[in-house]
Amino acid sequence: MSWKLGRRRRAVRPDDAVPAFTPPGRWRRRLEATVRLIAALTIVGGLYAALAPGVSQAEDTPPLSADAVQGKQLYETTCISCHGPNAQGVENRGPSLIGAGSAAVEFQVGTGRMPMARQEAQAQKKPPHYSWEQAAQIGAYIQELGGGPTLPKGQKLRATDEKAISRGGELYRINCSACHGFGLGGGALSSGKYAPSLNDASDREIYAAMLTGPQNMPVFGDAQLTPEEKLAVIGYIQSLKANKDPGGFGMKRFGPVSEGLMIFLVGMVALVFATLWIAGKS
Amino acid sequence: MSGADTQVRHGNDEAVDVSDPRLSRFDLVREGARRDGVEIVHYAPRFPVPGTKAEKRVERTIALFFMLTGLFATAFVVIFVAWHWEWHPGNNAGSWFTPLLGVSLALMLFCVGAAIIVFAKKLLPEEVAVQERHDGASPRDEQVLTGATLLNMADEAGLGRRPLLKGAIALGLAPVAAVPLVALGGMIDDPHDEDMYHKTGFDPEANGGNKVRLMRENLTPVRPEEISAGGQITVFPAIPHGATNQHADSPTLLIHLRQTDADELRRNLGHVPINEGDMYGNYVAYSKICTHAGCPASLYEQQTNRLLCPCHQSQFSITDNARPVFGPATRRLPMLPLEVDSEGFFVAKSDFEVPIGPGFWERA
Structure with a gap:
């Protein structure tokens, strides 16, 4: 490099008649490069400084949809005391809802589990504080805040053809029956927790519960149980409810052993007292 | 008890001649009852005037x-x-x-x-x-007579002096006793059978030396991304009849733990050296057969990270190698060593490294 530069300098020096073509000197070129660099940095830095605050302001206040605005108001009157501003959660009170999705909010609020009456082993189903529409509005707010699973549209989320219901039965028995029981009655878990009865659960509630895994229920994401399989499971559950027990009084479908025991105990006692009564009339 | 005997015993009344034509039918009924030791002391029609x-x-x-x-x-x-x-x-x-x-x-x-x-x-x-009821024991005379009758039957059979018959009866009836013995004995399994108690359907030897894939109940193999975090799935060995009763000891619970829970389990794996390296990412697989009485311990609590057995309420801590934390079970649920094959499906690295199911007597 230095050899080339040196040679050119020597070649130019004797001919001063064409100054326009005089290459800039070594030091001058270095100076120019430095100035250009500083100028570029200043412009970029200045642009960034000018634009960056505007960008961060835009992130803080995304344009919420009309539903989400309603939901935000509801959120800030109730949910905020445990889940905190911007749904980031409050230590030892309520978890963050970022990523919970509207499906989880609709389930928890729509079934009355949230807002909780008190901190206890498990949020219980109770008469809902908000209607399902209001729950959906809060859900829209949480959804636009942090994303997450959402429910499909429509109230009737169930398969109705017998083949799908039969497949739903297989899926129910292998995935659900351990906790919710063969007859949908639910059952006990550890330390005061329990799997609730499915007898008064709607299609939408069951769908949301499978999708989000509320409380201690495992999550059944769409890759694990496809939407069609979820509809099949719901179809099975709802058809089980619609079916009358063919043997008469089914005792909440606790099964043949409990039925036999009941027939034996109640039947025997009734027969003994009937016998005593007949003998006593003599 | 014969009529004559009764008459002897209750002979304080005068004997009635049943051929006496003056006796009414009811007199005969009363006499019949009397001879059986039953005394009719009151007898009256409900409606003395008929047709009211x-x-x-x-x-x-x-x-x-x-x-x-x-x-x-x-x-x-x-x-x-x-x-x-x-x-x-x-x-x-x-x-x-x-x-x-x-x-x-x-x-x-x-x-x-x-x-x-x-x-x-x-x-x-x-x-x-x-x-009237008779006293507890039979009279001495009847005891002697009954004893003589029974001994007489033995004399009549004469087995003592007919050795051929005695032997034939013994030989003929012994196999009869064997009939229920083999029928019931066939239900008892050999407790020393290695295959029975130490191998499940995930044993690569039974699969021609190839590692066995995990599959769902509908026979499809399982990819890691198909299980949601905080989700679980029941898997079976992907071999013929793997999801049937022929491999009833093989059902396994494959769990996708959340990040913090998986980290906790990874820290705890050292508590049970044989479990080290058995997790795949945040996935862990435990035998579904409870170590207490063999029920399916598959009630999965995804927040408290416990597995429950519905039969006797045993509880296992998922984040500590399925340590029993409550209930009658005393042994951890065995962990299935997991990895993923070249096509991206879960396989078992080997069979369970400890026997699955309830404890038996050779094991501490």
Whole structure:
């Protein structure tokens, strides 16, 4: 490099008649490069400084949809005391809802589990504080805040053809029956927790519960149980409810052993007292 | 007890000559009862004047019950033959088949019982009878006589002096005893059978040396991304009949733990050296067979990270190598070593490294 530069300098020096073509000197070129660099940095830095605050302001206040605005108001009157501003959660009170999705909010609020009456082993189903529409509005707010699973549209989320219901039965028995029981009655878990009865659960509630895994229920994401399989499971559950027990009084479908025991105990006692009564009339 | 004997024992009354033509039929009944040791002390018709209104009313009541019996019996037959009996989903005529049979049968039995009871208590004559009971032990004479009879039977068979017959009976009847023995004995498994107790369907040896894939109940293999975080899935060995009772010891719970829970389990893996390296990412697989009594311990609590067994409420801590934390189980659920094959499906690195299911006597 230095050899080339040196040679050119020597070649130019004797001919001063064409100054326009005089290459800039070594030091001058270095100076120019430095100035250009500083100028570029200043412009970029200045642009960034000018634009960056505007960008961060835009992130803080995304344009919420009309539903989400309603939901935000509801959120800030109730949910905020445990889940905190911007749904980031409050230590030892309520978890963050970022990523919970509207499906989880609709389930928890729509079934009355949230807002909780008190901190206890498990949020219980109770008469809902908000209607399902209001729950959906809060859900829209949480959804636009942090994303997450959402429910499909429509109230009737169930398969109705017998083949799908039969497949739903297989899926129910292998995935659900351990906790919710063969007859949908639910059952006990550890330390005061329990799997609730499915007898008064709607299609939408069951769908949301499978999708989000509320409380201690495992999550059944769409890759694990496809939407069609979820509809099949719901179809099975709802058809089980619609079916009358063919043997008469089914005792909440606790099964043949409990039925036999009941027939034996109640039947025997009734027969003994009937016998005593007949003998006593003599 | 013979009549003569009774007469001897209760011989304080004068004997009645049954061929005496002056005796009425009821006198004979009373004498018959007396000879059996039963004394009729009070006997009177319910309605001394026949054909009163009260008597007619009782008659009508009884008749009504018998008619109802016939009606319900007929109803049972008609329902059994004509009612739509097949089961269909929903609440329809078929769902009422069994209840209707039960109700008609119950009403029929109730009516026939009521008819008989009302008949006996309202229409038959009032009667009070006394029966004497004999003392506990038989008289000495009867004991001697019975003993002699039994010994005489043995003498008649004469087995003592007929050795051929004695041997033939012994040889002929011994195999008869073997019939129930083999029938029941076949149900007892050899507790030292290595295959039975130490191998499950995930054993690569039974799969031609290839590692066994994990599959769902519908025989499809499982990819890691298909299980949601905080989700679980029941898997079976992907071999022929892997999801049937032929491999009833193989059902396994594959769990996708959340990040913090998986980190906790990874820290704890060292508590059970044999489990080290058995997790795949945040995935862990435990045998579904409870170590207490073999029920499916598959109630998965995804927040408290416990596995529950519904039979006796044993609880296992998922984040500590399935350590039993509550209930009667005393042994951890065995962990299945996991990895993913070249096509991206879960496989078992090897079989379970400790026997699955309830403890047995060779094991501490």
